[in-house]
Amino acid sequence: MIDLSDTKKDTNTVPSVNPDALLADIDKESAYRRLSGSWHLIITVLLIAFSLFQLGTSILGTLPAQLQRMVHLGFVMLLGFWLYPATSKGDRNKMHPLDFVLGLAFVGIAGYYIINYKDLVARSGAYTTLDLIIGAIGIVLVLEACRRIVGIPIVVIASLFILYAYFGPYMPGFMNHRGYGISRIISHLFYTTEGIMGMPLGLCATFIFLFILFGSFLEKTGIGQFFIDLSNGIAGFSAGGPAKVAVLTSALQGTVSGSSVSNTVTTGSFTIPLMKSLGYSPEFAGAVEAAASTGGQIMPPIMGAAAFLIAEAVGVNYFDVAKAAIIPAILYFSGIWIMVHLEAKKLGLKGVPREKLPKIWPLLRDKGHLLLPLVAIVALLIMGKTPTFSALGGIAASIVVPYLRKSTWVPFKEVASALVSGAKNTIGVACACGVAGIIVGVVTLTGLGLKLGEGLFSLTGGLILPTLFFTMITSLVLGMGVPTTANYLITSVIAAPIIMKLGVPALAAHMFAFYFGILADITPPVALAAYAGSAISGGNAFKTGCNATKLAIGAFIIPYIFVLSPELILIDTVWYEVIQIICTSLIGMLGVSACMTGYLMGKTAWWERILLLAGGLMLIIPGLITDLCGIGLVGGVAAFQYITYRKLKTVQV
Incomplete structure (x- = not known):
């Protein structure tokens, strides 16, 4: 570490910042609950189990794609609802009963998917009413978990995409399409590998x-x-x-x-x-x-x-x-x-x-x-x-x-x-991948x-x-x-x-x-x-x-x-x-940087900054002609500054 006892004192007030608290305020993924007692033990065991499951399937061979992804998402959703309160003002020191229920609810949905996996594949395109209800709840829970952990922007985008799929006939101009019913949207987004269970979540899993x-x-x-x-x-x-x-x-x-x-x-x-x-x-x-x-x-x-x-x-x-x-x-x-x-x-x-x-x-x-x-x-x-x-x-x-x-x-x-922190750091990414799957779908x-x-x-x-x-x-x-x-x-x-x-x-x-x-x-x-x-x-x-x-x-x-x-x-x-x-x-980046800072060997005039920017851009663009022109412009300004400031130093001496 560096000893700063003799360095120049800061005349500005440097706020005393707790990195963890700052991350929790700015980065929603870091705003998780700090639970104690039995809940801390339960969450820790789940996080380690999540990591061991991922390591185990990676070493021994993964499950069928959709099952691997659903187990992965089940862990993510359970831990997401149990670790992240519904709002930024939520208590981060204790479990909320609703979050406990929501986490278990998605575990139930994952269990339904896994148990009925072969039947769901067999009746693809002819899903039952229960299948569609389960799928709809699953989509809503994924969006809600992502809102808590990642933030509102990506959820808003995904929601607008879902509305676009339904209201296609009413869209203007080139955005118009024939539109899809609610049952088709739910089944496509939840039960196929074109939606939540698609490539983004697959790569995360x-x-x-x-x-x-x-x-x-x-x-x-x-x-x-x-x-x-x-x-x-x-x-x-x-x-x-x-x-x-x-x-x-x-x-x-x-x-x-x-x-x-x-x-x-x-x-x-x-x-x-x-x-x-x-x-x-x-x-x-x-x-x-x-x-x-x-x-x-x-x-x-x-x-x-x-x-x-x-x-x-x-x-x-x-x-x-x-x-x-x-x-x-x-x-x-x-x-x-x-x-x-x-x-x-x-x-x-x-x-x-x-x-x-x-x-x-x-x-x-x-x-x-x-x-x-x-x-x-x-x-x-x-x-x-x-x-x-x-x-x-x-x-x-x-x-x-x-x-x-x-x-x-x-x-x-x-x-x-490391097993705990690795699993915890994956929760936000996996939620975002699930919602990205909705957009892709x-x-x-x-x-x-x-x-x-x-x-x-x-x-x-x-x-x-x-x-x-x-x-x-x-x-x-x-x-x-x-x-x-x-x-x-x-x-x-x-x-x-x-x-x-x-x-x-x-x-x-x-x-x-x-x-x-x-x-x-x-x-x-x-x-x-x-x-x-x-x-x-x-x-x-x-x-x-x-x-x-x-x-x-x-x-x-x-x-x-x-x-x-x-x-x-x-x-x-x-x-x-x-x-x-x-x-x-x-050399081109030197020209662009000198333009942006207004300094090369000394302060640059407005016309020097223009020449430095033009020369810098030409040098970044590959090609013999652009390189020669760029070197001429940047080199010319550098030579002019060298002569000017050398004369100035000589006069000062």
């Missing part, structure tokens, strides 16, 4: 759970603190060091974390006060952490489990997705890093003295082996192993690795604790995806840039307040097909939708990660969101570039072109 569990095991090994110490050792001493530490730590933490808000709070509780103590404004400090933490969701290898979802949807292997995501992720974090550096230079901010920082080599010698589970899981995936096998290998490695050195030993009870039932594509095409005249712009807005809206996994599932179903209609490669289209869905976490008005950062920094939430959006400007530009030039995500390119793309794009 198999390998997404395992990757969340893997993250929980890593957390128990102390890898989070290791990331913070390593980042401090690497960058803490440089200009604006604490802000760079936030960028590095969030990038590393994002490889295993599945939540922008959680990442912001866990690393931000340390980095944000440190940034403020060295002179950054509260809004900038909170924005740096929020932008960096949100970027963790686009950082391979895990990408909030989205890498595996994209691979499944596009029909490629995981390695192709991770490979495609790496250059955009490097550019994203490089852009934030450069802006932080230029802002520090502009304000004259220093880093933390080296003697107060961890030493890198002793740290790597003592704790570097904690990285082995991450290395193992990536190696297994690259070797072509299935995501399930790779996740199981990573979990096994994360259990063994802490005991390789005495300095990292953890009590064996932490294994049980309505799309497949009504053909809405095709209709939206045709409607948007008629609106934009088939022009690519206007289509991309409206798709970006759609993804930002759909991504508001939705967890990473469900975020992608929704945006990919609605937005990605629209882009693919333009002839864009499927991988580029899906990544475009994913990027902008993720950016909803820092884009006002619903910018949960930015709000979390502002709560820690004590800054204005809206200004923090605006600053975070400015810092993440690369993420608003890069998706357009890789749609227009898929070489950026390594489609149809060769190794020497990759090196050229990385080098020129990094």
Whole structure:
């Protein structure tokens, strides 16, 4: 840890923030009951049983798809109603009788489904009245659980989709369809693999759970603190060091974390006060952490489990997705890093003295082996192993690795604790996946995806840039307040097909939708990660969101570039072109960042900022002509500034 006793005192009041309480206020998934006594024991046993069921079926072989998903959903719904009160003002210290009944009610529904599974399959399309009543109650309970745990936005969207399926004949223009009766909607959404029991929940019931569990095991090994110490050792001493530490730590933490808000709070509780103590404004400090933490969701290898979802949807292997995501992720974090550096230079901010920082080599010698589970899981995936096998290998490695050195030993009870936290962290994701299944189900039932594509095409005249712009807005809206996994599932179903209609490669289209869905976490008005950062920094939430959006400007530009030039995500390119793309794009990010901060080697004039932005964008776009023009513009401004400020320093001397 860092001794800050001699660092510059913060003139702003830094609120004393309890990370758990802050998460509960901002992130609904963290607002669960803290029960004691018998209820605590019962919930703990259920959570461990949930994890063991998932591990057991992964190792020994899964049940038939629909049974596996229903058992998974049964655990989720029971634990969801028992752990999460109906409102934010609900008592989090005791069980409410209604929640107890609702949890058991869905267990009864799951039991009905499992017991009558063969009969339900046999009478597909001719469901009984009892089947439909059970299905209707099940859909309502899934929506209610999701409202409590994930939030209202995704439930409102799903409800509107259900209404659209029913009121199709009354819809205007291209949205019109023949409409479906209540019995058809219920049976399609609850009893087929096109609705709640569909692909989103199926993925959650198999390998997404395992990757969340893997993250929980890593957390128990102390890898989070290791990331913070390593980042401090690497960058803490440089200009604006604490802000760079936030960028590095969030990038590393994002490889295993599945939540922008959680990442912001866990690393931000340390980095944000440190940034403020060295002179950054509260809004900038909170924005740096929020932008960096949100970027963790686009950082391979895990990408909030989205890498595996994209691979499944596009029909490629995981390695192709991770490979495609790496250059955009490097550019994203490089852009934030450069802006932080230029802002520090502009304000004259220093880093933390080296003697107060961890030493890198002793740290790597003592704790570097904690990285082995991450290395193992990536190696297994690259070797072509299935995501399930790779996740199981990573979990096994994360259990063994802490005991390789005495300095990292953890009590064996932490294994049980990881089983508990892994299951608990899955509840919100699974609820969101179930509701995302409703959205997907309505799309497949009504053909809405095709209709939206045709409607948007008629609106934009088939022009690519206007289509991309409206798709970006759609993804930002759909991504508001939705967890990473469900975020992608929704945006990919609605937005990605629209882009693919333009002839864009499927991988580029899906990544475009994913990027902008993720950016909803820092884009006002619903910018949960930015709000979390502002709560820690004590800054204005809206200004923090605006600053975070400015810092993440690369993420608003890069998706357009890789749609227009898929070489950026390594489609149809060769190794020497990759090196050229990385080098020129990094120079381009320097130009864009200098434009946004108004500083390069000194303060920039308005015309210099325009030239830097134009040159930066040209360099990010792959191509010889654009690269030469971009280097000319950025290099020309840099040379002019060098000569100008060198003369100024000579005069001052």
